[in-house]
Amino acid sequence: MAGPLKGMKVVExxxxxxxxxxxxxLADMGADVVRVERSAKFGVVNPKFDFLNRGKRSVxxxxxxxxxxxxxxxxxxxxxxxxxxxxxxxxxxxxLGPDVCLARNPAIAYGRxxxxxxxxxxxxxxxxxxxxxxxSGALGMIGHAGGKPVPPVNLVGDFGGxxxxxxxxxxxxxxxxxxxxxxxVVDATMIDGAALLSTMMYGMMAQGLWRDERGVNLLDxxxxxxxxxxxxxxxxxxxxxxxxxxxxxxxxxxxxxPEVFGSQMDVARWPEMKEKLAIVIKxxxxxxxxxxxxxxxxxxxxxxxxxxxxAHPHNVARGTFFAQDGHIQPAPAPRFSRTAPDVPAAPPxxxxxxxxALADWGFSPAEIARLRELGAAA
Numbered sequence: 001m002a003g004p005l006k007g008m009k010v011v012e013x014x015x016x017x018x019x020x021x022x023x024x025x026l027a028d029m030g031a032d033v034v035r036v037e038r039s040a041k042f043g044v045v046n047p048k049f050d051f052l053n054r055g056k057r058s059v060x061x062x063x064x065x066x067x068x069x070x071x072x073x074x075x076x077x078x079x080x081x082x083x084x085x086x087x088x089x090x091x092x093x094x095x096l097g098p099d100v101c102l103a104r105n106p107a108i109a110y111g112r113x114x115x116x117x118x119x120x121x122x123x124x125x126x127x128x129x130x131x132x133x134x135x136s137g138a139l140g141m142i143g144h145a146g147g148k149p150v151p152p153v154n155l156v157g158d159f160g161g162x163x164x165x166x167x168x169x170x171x172x173x174x175x176x177x178x179x180x181x182x183x184x185v186v187d188a189t190m191i192d193g194a195a196l197l198s199t200m201m202y203g204m205m206a207q208g209l210w211r212d213e214r215g216v217n218l219l220d221x222x223x224x225x226x227x228x229x230x231x232x233x234x235x236x237x238x239x240x241x242x243x244x245x246x247x248x249x250x251x252x253x254x255x256x257x258p259e260v261f262g263s264q265m266d267v268a269r270w271p272e273m274k275e276k277l278a279i280v281i282k283x284x285x286x287x288x289x290x291x292x293x294x295x296x297x298x299x300x301x302x303x304x305x306x307x308x309x310x311a312h313p314h315n316v317a318r319g320t321f322f323a324q325d326g327h328i329q330p331a332p333a334p335r336f337s338r339t340a341p342d343v344p345a346a347p348p349x350x351x352x353x354x355x356x357a358l359a360d361w362g363f364s365p366a367e368i369a370r371l372r373e374l375g376a377a378a
Contacts, residue, residue, distance in 0.1 A: 003030020003341030018162035019085030027055035028332035055344035060351035083111035109173035129157035145215030161193030
């Protein structure tokens with residue numbers, strides 16, 4: 001693998017959602033990520049389509065056997081990072097907790113991905129993205145005035161507030177370890193991350209520029225010039241004309257009546273202007289609005305489906321998506337001018353790389369054969 005993280009070694013203890021996504025980000029950037037699976041069987045998601053595992057290698061190790069635990073610990077000795085996504089205490093019960101791993105490799109960055117954190121009254125409770133962002137305050141911001149909160153799928157908790165912060169924390173810990181020789185635990189929690197994503201809104205609220213209620217503010221569909229609107233063909237467009245010059249362009253291209261729409265920041269009139277703008281936008285199809293506004297300073301874009309996004313000319317020109325075995329998926333991001341990563345390899349079947357990966361990480365043929373004989377690796 002090429003990429004800015006080429007040479008970095010990562011042990012991922014197989015889990016679901018944000019942990020694999022974090023490891024995928026590292027693999028996308030060229031790290032040698034070995035995913036430790038506990039079984040060669042797979043669940044609901046066919047490994048071929050588990051794009052979160054692209055670019056990784058997969059080994060199957062029985063973590064119920066002491067030889068399996070020792071196998072992971074020998075990998076830890078050579079790794080820069082180990083990451084896991086279990087409830088607090090699970091890794092300790094397996095014999096792979098932070099104290100054990102840091103004893104084997106004092107410089108390792110030990111990443112922990114949870115929803116509620118390693119401590120606190122809710123630490124050991126079950127939950128999913130929707131619960132974590134609900135407690136963070138982020139979910140309460142999302143939705144129209146008078147309506148119920150709308151979960152933004154699992155982008156804000158699992159991936160934005162969770163995996164992205166874990167990746168950031170792990171790389172910070174690796175840099176620290178390379179300076180000090182001392183590793184540490186990175187406790188990444190979806191509640192913490194989702195809350196941190198709201199920092200700007202807390203600053204605006206402190207200035208009296210944001211009300212602590214849903215759908216009445218500048219960026220939460222409260223403003224008529226920052227929302228989505230249905231078009232004549234039942235599709236949608238997005239408008240984000242915040243700055244005066246952009247709003248002026250919206251008024252010009254949409255031929256809006258200055259008597260009705262001239263007072264852009266008259267908050268009391270936002271609901272009225274929103275209703276009237278909705279009528280205007282519904283007067284044309286999405287394609288007609290695109291022909292009129294796309295590429296202008298209105299701050300406009302069509303609301304695209306997943307399939308449409310992959311085919312949009314701008315995304316095609318930038319290579320924002322790529323096809324692998326006939327299936328579309330998002331490409332690695334961000335871009336690098338000197339150490340551009342390769343196109344990620346297809347996701348592996350569980351255990352496909354057990355022998356080759358262990359050999360590359362320093363296990364002898366005799367050790368690998370012995371692990372297979374004992375059923376500790378497959």
